[in-house]
Amino acid sequence: MTLRVEHKEEITQREVETFYNFCKSSVNTEVASYLEACVRCGLCAEACLFYMGENISGKIDPTLTPAYKADLLRDIYKENYTLLGRVKKLLGFGVKITSEKLREQVKLAFYTCTMCDRCTKVCPMGIDTPRLVSIVRGALTQAGLVPEDLAEATNTAIEKGSPLGVDVPTFLSRIDFISDEWEVEIPVDRKADYLYIPSSIELMKYPSSVASTAKVLNKAGVSWTVSTKAHEATNFGLFTQSREVTRELLRRILEGAKELGIKTIIAPECGHAYQSMRFVAPNVFPREWDMEVLNVVEFIYKMVKEGRLTLPKRVIDKITLHDPCQIGRRGGVLKEPREILKLLAQDFKDSVEFPEKNICCGGGGGVVVEHEADYHRQKAFLAKAELFDKAGVKDVACYCANCMLALSKSSQELGRDYRFISLVDLVAESIEEEEG
Ligand code: SF4
Numbered sequence: 001m002t003l004r005v006e007h008k009e010e011i012t013q014r015e016v017e018t019f020y021n022f023c024k025s026s027v028n029t030e031v032a033s034y035l036e037a038c039v040r041c042g043l044c045a046e047a048c049l050f051y052m053g054e055n056i057s058g059k060i061d062p063t064l065t066p067a068y069k070a071d072l073l074r075d076i077y078k079e080n081y082t083l084l085g086r087v088k089k090l091l092g093f094g095v096k097i098t099s100e101k102l103r104e105q106v107k108l109a110f111y112t113c114t115m116c117d118r119c120t121k122v123c124p125m126g127i128d129t130p131r132l133v134s135i136v137r138g139a140l141t142q143a144g145l146v147p148e149d150l151a152e153a154t155n156t157a158i159e160k161g162s163p164l165g166v167d168v169p170t171f172l173s174r175i176d177f178i179s180d181e182w183e184v185e186i187p188v189d190r191k192a193d194y195l196y197i198p199s200s201i202e203l204m205k206y207p208s209s210v211a212s213t214a215k216v217l218n219k220a221g222v223s224w225t226v227s228t229k230a231h232e233a234t235n236f237g238l239f240t241q242s243r244e245v246t247r248e249l250l251r252r253i254l255e256g257a258k259e260l261g262i263k264t265i266i267a268p269e270c271g272h273a274y275q276s277m278r279f280v281a282p283n284v285f286p287r288e289w290d291m292e293v294l295n296v297v298e299f300i301y302k303m304v305k306e307g308r309l310t311l312p313k314r315v316i317d318k319i320t321l322h323d324p325c326q327i328g329r330r331g332g333v334l335k336e337p338r339e340i341l342k343l344l345a346q347d348f349k350d351s352v353e354f355p356e357k358n359i360c361c362g363g364g365g366g367v368v369v370e371h372e373a374d375y376h377r378q379k380a381f382l383a384k385a386e387l388f389d390k391a392g393v394k395d396v397a398c399y400c401a402n403c404m405l406a407l408s409k410s411s412q413e414l415g416r417d418y419r420f421i422s423l424v425d426l427v428a429e430s431i432e433e434e435e436g
């Protein structure tokens, strides 16, 4: 199972046919209703961070409108499933897919859509654009046109167990290091009720949040463990829309968890990891996947509510919150981080009136690893930065390491001085302050 990397040569007829046939066979009643319903009102344009970012720079780019991202798929649908489309094809006016057209699909589906779902919330017809973009991504993956960085990270995840190449010996040495450095006990491969699965972004780039999660779990007094078999929470199958990859990576988690008798999985500060384990896994393994999945922020909130964890110390002055789309808007975990931050900060300033309309970090959906998307990610950050500036804050709490990475990168690249802080790190600090 290896994904083919996008090449720079002329796209072949075979690749075009694979793309076309995947799109055609992905149309079901739900997809057809979305493709039929668009009234070209353009409301979704102003909801999309990539369109908004260009707009802030004084440029209008209609190709960044969410509706446009599904246009080729819509044309293929019409050609196959509507009378007018069939007649047009018979008369020689069928869909023509050139190399340029297919390359544009790579830009539209991979570089300028994070599957954040914000456009869906404003669409008067309820069109789920990320669902349509995911079909285009899947078709490009089948055709062997996955952006190079994304394909390589996905292939590394399949081969070594993590997109950053964290294999079992590396995992164990990082756990040892974190355990020593932060003086926290981290049980490995024990029979337990809770399984905490970190993401390799945290292990390698934000190890303090792994230590903080361990401190929280220890403080809550639950029986928990990490696992060498289920040691990676991310699932790049979702980004490439490869069912095989998604299934294989989830299978490793399922088997690792079952061996240890796990009842609840604690998903880390990672948006798509939560999405894959909480919502995708029960559909991929409808009989076997019987475990509860809680994001670490949900777990903290639950423990606080039940009186098993107290956060009496305020550890930060003025702060706002960035919601990761896959945990917040799509996962519904919006109240919990706010309630926790109100306990931790002197002055919590929400940057949005309606939390479900918060703006994506610009690096979700795999965009942060794609170098060719850097320009678009930076533009999208302008839309995000406007929210921070309106709230008058420099410190931003995050509950996704991928968001933190994307926001920090864009902020630095654009010479801004925002500070992005892990929410679970603040929680651990509060616990320590209390102990101290
Ligand atoms: S899902 Fe998000 S990034 Fe993608 S088109 Fe919609 S608003 Fe834009």
Ligand code: SF4
Binding pocket: 037, 038, 039, 040, 041, 042, 043, 044, 045, 066, 067, 122, 123, 124, 125, 126, 127
């Ligand atoms: S908001 Fe909905 S109906 Fe309007 S253009 Fe966008 S996708 Fe089409």
